Amino acid sequence: MPRLRICFILNPNSGTNRRLDVPTLLAQHLDLGVVDYEIYRTEYAGHAEELARRAAAAGFRIVVAVGGDGTVNEVGRGLLGTGAALGIVPRGSGNGLARHLRVPLNLGAAIRRFNAPSFQHIDVGSINGHPFFCTAGLGFDAHVSKCFAAAGTRGLTTYVRVALREYRHFRPTSIEVRFGEKLLKTNCYVLAFANAAQYGNNAYIAPLADIRDGLLDLVLIDALPLWRAVRVGLGLAIGDLPRSGAADFHTARQVQVQAATPLGFHIDGDYVGESSIFDVNLAPLALEVAT
Incomplete structure (x- = not known):
């Protein structure tokens, strides 16, 4: 019986536990009687997408993102339309998709699953042509993502x-905001598009979201006075925002969104840029994942 071919794409700069020796952990926890694996290392932003596409073309059955949500997004983008499945060894500060898929946060346990x-298929969202697998959003959460990226340190x-x-x-x-037969004329403090339930760190923006139901959950916050900010924060933490x-x-x-002035937007927690027009779509079951 042929061994399962797996490529691990390692982002050496992801997360808060960079000192962990991932190659040693792979050697310790993978069963070489059933698994044949290689390690690719990223060298710059966007490199993981290129490496994932290369690994899929080389015939690897599973291509594993070893890193945070940004690395997962890049690897997932590279695997769209290929015959390879996305795997995750969570090594980031948020790990939103890994948490939704119940991938163990312990690296050894996550590796042993391979x-x-x-295998299963999950939905894939896109905003202005940028794929996302967990969440995308406009407004405050995107602004915070931009500032967070410039902060110099990671973590909650x-x-x-x-x-x-x-x-x-x-x-x-x-x-x-236009979707279906509806037109909403409102203010945007946050407009989140949730394919999965949480941003990461168990912050549940859309706890009822189903990553396989063919629908995005839209979460709109039109203003955020202090009393509502407290309630939103509590709702994110305990997962009851829809009831709040x-x-x-x-x-x-x-979904189509027209903004009066340019708004920043993010995909899976990474800031992308600004636009006044947003075209958001969902492709049902467009990505295979291995857990």
């Missing part, structure tokens, strides 16, 4: 500190 993996503590600092200055923008009344929820497969 000795006898299971840094993210919270940046969010609290920027909260004092951020203001909502007028938008029009602090946000409006909708579901859709296709």
Whole structure:
């Protein structure tokens, strides 16, 4: 019986546990009687997507992102339309998709699953042509992602500190949102498009989201006065935001957004840029994952 070919794409700069020796862990926890593996290392932003595409073309059955949500996004993008499945060894500060898929955060446990993996397909979102697998969003969360990337340190503590600092200055923008037969004319403090349930770090922006149901969960917060900010923060932490009344929820497969002024947007926690027009779509079951 041929051995399962797996490529591990390692981002040496991901997360807060960079001192862990991933190659040694792979050697310790993979069963070489059933697995044949190689390690590719990223060298620059966007490199993981190139390496994933190369690995799929080389015939690897599973291509594993060893890193955080940004690395997972890059590897997943490279595997779209190929015959290879995405795997995750979570090594980031948020690990949103890994948590949703119940991948163990312990690296050894996550690696051992590839000795006898299971496979499933998940939905894939896109915003202005940029694929995302967990969440995308406009407004405050994107602004915080931009500031977080420039903060110099990673982790939940840094993210919270940046969010609290920027909260004092951020203001909502007028938008029009079209989906199905609906047209919403409102303000956007946050408009999140959730394929999976959480941003990462168990912050549940859309706890009812199903990554295989063919729909995005839209989460709209039109303003964030202090009382609502407290309720949103609590809702994210305990997973009851839909019941809190602090946000409006909708579901859709296709969404168009027109903003009065340019808004920043992110994919899977990584800031992309600004636009006034957003075209958001969902491709059902477009990516195979191995867990």
